[in-house]
Amino acid sequence: MTDTANKPASTAANKLMLDPRITQAKALLREAMLEHMEPLNQVRPAIEELKVPYQQALEHTAALRGGGLFFPYLGSGLGSGPFVELGDGSVKLDFITGIGVHFYGHNHPDLLDTSVDAALQDTIMQGNLQQNLDTRTLLDLMIQLAKINPESKLQHCFLTSSGSMANDNAFKLALQHNHPADRIIAFEHNFCGRTIAMASVTDKAAYRVGIPTALNVDYVPYFDEADPEGSTKKAVDALKRLIKRYPDRYALMKFEIIQGEGGYNLASRDFFVQLMSICKENNIAVMADEIQSFGRTTMPFAFQHYKLDEYIDLVNIGKLSQVCATFFTEEYKPKPGLISQTFTSSGTQIRAGIRIADEFLNGNLFGDNGKIMKLSNLMREKLQAIAEKHPGKISGPYGLGGMIAFTPFDGSLEKVKKLMMDLYDDGFLCFIAGGNPVFRLRMLPPIPAIDESHIELAAEMIEKAITRID
Ligand SMILES: Cc1ncc(COP(=O)(O)O)c(C=O)c1O
Incomplete structure (x- = not known):
């Protein structure tokens, strides 16, 4: 018998990850990073000598990108939890986090570890033909999250590169499954993303000036907290009117469960149940756009917070998950060739997504006392x-x-x-x-x-x- 016959089979990649030099290097990186983060634990103004070069960097960036930045913000690349250092040496308290992307703040030590692990992998990006084993781990965790409540019928998860792409994929699944239905319903004041198709759905005229309509979309008013019963009736009546006007023409209704860009508007469970039931009766796919609301309520998904699991056919996440994704039921599985892309995600995003999904399942974030x-x-x-x-x-x-x-x-x-x-x-x-x-x-x-x-x-x-x- 050879020596290797008694050892469990292992890939070279696994052996690299277990190399004590990697563990040591990670500890050293963590130590150095934490030391340099230390002074960034409070808000402070810009450093005088950096003001002029910073202003020049802002102007140059604006000229190159063809328009100024929304905030005069160019990060230095270091922060500390909710604090972030800018290129002029100022430190700000970050309560917007890239509109919900940097949920773990700046320079989270665990995300340093996952980034180092990812940096040791063979490629930067993973995509349609070549994905690493990590993808399976992430999908496993994602499906566990989506099926926390037994009523959920979500079975599959397709990773993608942006929230708009996740929405686009979900629209395709619904349109293909419900063909020849070719119309979509969304709420007034919803936000759906910035591609040409998503701009057709987003209810904001300024975001589609000069852009042709890519999808046939009709709108239903959202809930009004000041008039729960009246606004629910208005939405139900509007939905029924649309279905009557275009029988069998609606493939999907998009539910942005908590309206983000619309102004952080909420609705009641009853409002959703009434509308979703009508969709079900009319074979209209119920899609939850949780690109902003994922990880923000008492449960990983807002549809779980509202106990709507049984109604959901499709759901999209993005932003804080680092990897964007479309979840779907067996019924809405696409035919081969419908969805694919060159970039699924970077290895860094996938490793971070695994760390985040793991905490969502096992940490203390959720619940009324989370x-x-x-x-x-x-x-x-x-x-x-x-x-x-x-x-x-x-x-x-x-x-x-x-x-x-x-x-x-x-x-x-x-x-x-x-x-x-x-x-x-x-x-x-x-x-x-x-x-x-x-x-x-x-x-x-x-x-x-x-x-x-x-x-x-x-x-x-x-x-x-x-x-x-x-
Ligand atoms: C509800 C919702 N849907 C879709 C998107 C689009 O996501 P992305 O900007 O990653 O394309 C956003 C982004 O803000 C969003 O809040």
């Missing part, structure tokens, strides 16, 4: 207290869990933008939403990377800024 709701409740209390202390200055809070918003002043674009930019200059990052008709400021804080002290600091900064504006 970290998301605890910190969200604290932020909501703080906003409420500011609203009471400074009448007329802010109203709200709005949203749910890790999606938190408030309306500053009268909600006019001018005043909301002014406050957002004042907060930016003070060192606090948040972003505008809504406009239907009032605008709001929204936050997507990096929950796993923060504690109560960061919420307190955010509230202090908001209070200070609103008292400066009349």
